[in-house]
Amino acid sequence: MTYDPAANDALTVTTHVTNTHLMSSLLGPRDEHLRVIERSFPNSKIRVQGNQISVTGPDAAKVLRLFDELVLVLESGQPLDPTKIGRTVDMVDDDVRPSEVLRHEVVRSAKGKPVRPSTAGQKRYTDAIESNIVTFGIGPAGTGKSYLAVAAAVQALHRRQVQRIVLTRPAVEAGEHLGFLPGDLMAKVDPYLRPLYDALYDMIGPEGAQRLIANQTIEVAPLAFMRGRTLNDAFIILDEGQNTTPEQMKMFLTRIGFGSKAVVTGDVTQIDLNGRPSGLVKIEQILTDVPDIAFVHLGAKDVVRHRIVADIVAAYDRHGQ
DSSP states (O other): OOEOOOTTTTTTTEEEEEEEGGGHHHHGGHHHHHHHHHHOOOTEEEEEEEEEEESSTTTHHHHHHHHHHHHHHHTTTTOOOOOHHEEEEHHHTTTTHHHHHHTTEEEEOTOEEEEESHHHHHHHHHHHHHHOOOEEEEOOOTTHHHHHHHHHHHHHTTTTSSSEEEEEEEOTTTTTTTGGGSSHHHHHHHHHHHHHHHHHHHOOOOHHHHHHHHHHSEEEGGGGGGOOOBBBSSSEESSSSSGOHHHHHHHHTBOOOOTOOEEEETTTTOOOSTTTTTTTTTTTHHHHHOOTTEEEEOGGGGOOOOOOHHHHHHHHHHHHH
């Protein structure tokens, strides 16, 4: 795009989309994408003539920057939809470049589909994982905490940065008694580990995951199995970290060995410890001055499930829940 401020109105900005064939995808079927942008910037008037877009209003420059970013996303081969348009609006509002976020590839799934962050918060999260030894991803359900952590682990394994992946969760009973479930300990805790299996199956396929689990390149185990071990050259993920006690959190963090990287995910609003303190609640205060440790807080804007999930999270936040 090339910008051409209108001479007769300092608040009017005009741009030309040089790739004319992208206009229909940019505006959406029956101008659906354009309607989303207009609702997001109600004080700005948007006019489209051919491949020319003019915006008048106090947010004119921001709206034109949004169109510029959307064109870059389209040129990278990614489709647009109303949900993605809404996320790009949020990013532009936060002075983040959507094209840098949406074009960043963490890994390719078993089916060849690129796994990418969908929000600015998710991009901060994946960047933190890449740059630090220990990363805490804290936020509500649907923000991709576990999924992106597994994606980063698989990429590290592919690049031979680590020799194995260790995935673990605390086996909190959450209203059910493990002793009444059939099978050995692994069979009893398997339901707790299922989300990690699901992410693995997406990344490397069920057969590939089972093969790597069988040869112990990938270990999926309850947190109790970590005690007394030192994990070298491993990418370690502790999922549902809010359901660890402070003692368990300390135990886990001191398992990290040479050449290893760890990610802890959790949602401090979903603690199932029946009144016992959570090891995730005060961990940021404890480790705030320790180098190579990052804390990334995700919120309602980072929820990538159905729109109503983000609305539910926002509603709970407004009521302090």
